[in-house]
Amino acid sequence: xxxxxxxxxxxxxxxxxxxxxxxxxxxxxxxxxxxxxxxxxxxxxxxxxxxxxxxxxxxxxxxxxxxxxxxxxxxxxxxxxxxxxxxxxxxxxxxxxxxxxxxxxxxxxxxxxxxxxxxxxxxxxxxxxxxxxxxxxxxxxxxxxxxxxxxxxxxxxxxxxxxxxxxxxxxxxxxxxxxxxxxxxxxxxxxxxxxxxxxxxxxxxxxxxxxxxxxxxxxxxxxxxxxxxxxxxxxxxxxxxxxxxxxxxxxxxxxxxxxxxxxxxxxxxxxxxxxxxxxx
Amino acid sequence: xxxxxxxxxxxxxxxxxxxxxxxxxxxxxxxxxxxxxxxxxxxxxxxxxxxxxxxxxxxxxxxxxxxxxxxxxxxxxxxxxxxxxxxxxxxxxxxxxxxxxxxxxxxxxxxxxxxxxxxxxxxxxxxxxxxxxxxxxxxxxxxxxxxxxxxxxxxxxxxxxxxxxxxxxxxxxxxxxxxxxxxxxxxxxxxxxxxxxxxxxxxxxxxxxxxxxxxxxxxxxxxxxxxxxxxxxxxxxxxxxxxxxxxxxxxxxxxxxxxxxxxxxxxxxxxxxxxxxxxxxxxxxxxxxxxxxxxxxxxxxxxxxxxxxxxxxxxxxxxxxxxxxxxxxxxxxxxxxxxxxxxxxxxxxxxxxxxxxxxxxxxxxxxxxxxxxxxxxxxxxxxxxxxxxxxxxxxxxxxxxxxxxxxxxxxxxxxxxxxxxx
Numbered sequence: 057x058x059x060x061x062x063x064x065x066x067x068x069x070x071x072x073x074x075x076x077x078x079x080x081x082x083x084x085x086x087x088x089x090x091x092x093x094x095x096x097x098x099x100x101x102x103x104x105x106x107x108x109x110x111x112x113x114x115x116x117x118x119x120x121x122x123x124x125x126x127x128x129x130x131x132x133x134x135x136x137x138x139x140x141x142x143x144x145x146x147x148x149x150x151x152x153x154x155x156x157x158x159x160x161x162x163x164x165x166x167x168x169x170x171x172x173x174x175x176x177x178x179x180x181x182x183x184x185x186x187x188x189x190x191x192x193x194x195x196x197x198x199x200x201x202x203x204x205x206x207x208x209x210x211x212x213x214x215x216x217x218x219x220x221x222x223x224x225x226x227x228x229x230x231x232x233x234x235x236x237x238x239x240x241x242x243x244x245x246x247x248x249x250x251x252x253x254x255x256x257x258x259x260x261x262x263x264x265x266x267x268x269x270x271x272x273x274x275x276x277x278x279x280x281x282x283x284x285x286x287x288x289x290x291x292x293x294x295x296x297x298x299x300x301x302x303x304x305x306x307x308x309x310x311x312x313x314x315x316x317x318x319x320x321x322x323x324x325x326x327x328x329x330x331x332x333x334x335x336x
Numbered sequence: 337x338x339x340x341x342x343x344x345x346x347x348x349x350x351x352x353x354x355x356x357x358x359x360x361x362x363x364x365x366x367x368x369x370x371x372x373x374x375x376x377x378x379x380x381x382x383x384x385x386x387x388x389x390x391x392x393x394x395x396x397x398x399x400x401x402x403x404x405x406x407x408x409x410x411x412x413x414x415x416x417x418x419x420x421x422x423x424x425x426x427x428x429x430x431x432x433x434x435x436x437x438x439x440x441x442x443x444x445x446x447x448x449x450x451x452x453x454x455x456x457x458x459x460x461x462x463x464x465x466x467x468x469x470x471x472x473x474x475x476x477x478x479x480x481x482x483x484x485x486x487x488x489x490x491x492x493x494x495x496x497x498x499x500x501x502x503x504x505x506x507x508x509x510x511x512x513x514x515x516x517x518x519x520x521x522x523x524x525x526x527x528x529x530x531x532x533x534x535x536x537x538x539x540x541x542x543x544x545x546x547x548x549x550x551x552x553x554x555x556x557x558x559x560x561x562x563x564x565x566x567x568x569x570x571x572x573x574x575x576x577x578x579x580x581x582x583x584x585x586x587x588x589x590x591x592x593x594x595x596x597x598x599x600x601x602x603x604x605x606x607x608x609x610x611x612x613x614x615x616x617x618x619x620x621x622x623x624x625x626x627x628x629x630x631x632x633x634x635x636x637x638x639x640x641x642x643x644x645x646x647x648x649x650x651x652x653x654x655x656x657x658x659x660x661x662x663x664x665x666x667x668x669x670x671x672x673x674x675x676x677x678x679x680x681x682x683x684x685x686x687x688x689x690x691x692x693x694x695x696x697x698x699x700x701x702x703x704x705x706x707x708x709x710x711x712x713x714x715x716x717x718x719x720x721x722x723x724x725x726x727x728x729x730x731x732x733x734x735x736x737x738x739x740x741x742x743x744x745x746x747x748x749x750x751x752x753x754x755x756x757x758x
Contacts, residue, residue: 140644
């Protein structure tokens with residue numbers, strides 16, 4: 057994560073300043089997801105302007121930026137959640153493992169199983185804790201029997217650091233848990249379908265600091281097993297959990313690079329202003 | 337200039353404890369008290385109306401479940417030439433009993449006890465209860481048995497407290513022999529010309545079949561329409577038009593649905609008149625808009641975060657709808673269904689249009705048999721001249737209300753069950 061050349065950073069600054077976005081390396085290894093020249097329109101309004109970012113397995117990628125800058129919109133392009141909004145239109149190339157996810161032959165249901173998502177507000181199903189986790193494996197046929205399903209539920213909850221807290225009350229309703237536990241339940245639910253990428257849309261914005269710390273710890277633990285992309289308002293959080301940071305402003309990608317560089321030595325004026333709290 | 341402007345709009349300091357302010361506070365409290373009293377008054381008024389209705393209905397209706405009886409002793413061994421109970425068992429017992437001539441036996445026994453005009457005291461169908469008693473238990477044939485048989489209607493009404501002087505005289509003559517018993521016919525028989533012989537079973541069964549058809553058609557179609565409109569249909573002019581049409585349909589007077597049923601089901605499709613099938617179809621047309629509207633609201637109120645959660649782990653749209661949206665919306669849909677079905681159960685006008693006002697003396701055996709329903713039966717009985725029908729009308733209303741409450745109780749039980757499960 058620290059081996060990125062200064063040339064890369066330079067390049068990113070130049071490219072976004074010119075608006076002609078160029079691919080930005082995600083670091084070591086082949087990228088898990090690539091995005092090239094992505095534009096998103098809500099009707100007439102352009103929400104994302106020519107963004108290109110790569111995401112890989114080793115790093116947690118954080119999207120930061122002021123409200124309405126398009127970071128959540130961009131995140132929702134990565135698992136085609138924008139499809140549910142009729143007026144949204146996405147152009148450009150987004151690939152997962154080299155496959156174009158907007159290609160007609162791509163099955164969006166399978167894509168969303170491979171690219172899991174955790175939302176801003178914890179949204180467990182109003183079912184038991186067990187059924188919350190087991191729902192994904194059930195609909196995708198990932199478990200061949202009760203034992204295997206039990207095993208998936210247990211390992212998912214363990215990975216999400218929730219197992220010890222809920223193992224004696226798996227049949228209780230998921231909505232009866234506290235906010236932080238609910239959010240970890242949602243992460244466990246995403247993990248249960250064995251995704252390749254996990255998208256997190258401000259996962260801690262509805263949580264208190266202690267619950268937030270637990271989620272951040274969890275993100276550290278599952279890094280490397282899944283490619284993680286996190287959108288956050290909280291710059292300290294981005295600095296704590298991520299290895300790559302992308303700064304969005306008014307629908308454009310201003311800067312993308314190694315997190316420590318972005319926070320200590322940003323190339324762009326706007327990035328510096330934002331992280332020092334001058335606006336946003 | 338700036339200073340001047342500020343001083344001009346600068347208000348006088350608010351006097352929070354001044355007279356004006358105190359008066360305002362008093363007015364505010366008074367307004368609140370008035371509103372509370374009005375609300376309480378409204379509730380008390382409606383509660384007293386309801387109480388009045390229930391007391392009158394139950395008071396009148398209760399008498400419909402009882403009948404005035406006179407004892408008749410029948411000497412079976414002498415009158416049947418020694419018929420043996422064993423003859424009247426088995427599958428064709430009924431026809432063999434009929435050959436026994438029960439009517440003559442009963443009338444003969446009455447004439448022995450009450451004189452030649454004795455049969456006038458009894459309901460014309462009184463002998464049928466003797467016949468069914470034999471059918472139920474043939475061993476009564478081996479000895480003299482006393483039956484309590486229903487008296488004729490005018491005597492019944494008079495004994496229950498509202499007859500004319502001529503009949504009153506008869507009552508004093510009969511004195512202690514008269515007694516009040518449970519009217520077993522009422523829950524088992526169908527419509528008849530003699531108020532002592534009428535029953536509600538035919539109408540109740542007709543209502544049951546009609547409601548079943550209504551529910552079986554209106555519920556799935558209504559829910560499917562609501563789900564499609566909310567979850568799948570694009571929002572454009574056509575769906576707006578459909579929405580407006582459905583809202584208007586829910587407000588259409590019910591008799592118009594009756595005309596529609598008459599024109600479409602009877603004239604075009606040629607379905608039988610007065611059948612529960614046509615009644616159910618017509619009422620389903622009327623109920624469906626209510627279910628669609630409440631269903632759409634229920635589906636709309638399912639939080640979008642649940643849909644997102646399900647989509648986010650790769651549920652297909654149909655899985656989202658059937659695993660998450662529908663179960664969460666079901667309590668709301670059921671509430672709408674209760675309202676729609678309750679309205680359909682009490683509906684008379686559209687059923688009159690499709691011929692369900694006929695005199696039906698036999699409970700329907702199937703969906704195409706001629707039948708009647710409870711509210712229509714009540715309507716028909718309330719029109720009868722014979723005073724014996726007054727209490728029967730009230731009794732039928734009680735049956736209708738009990739049916740309605742049972743139906744609602746089942747629906748509410750189901751609703752609560754789904755609410756706790758999810």
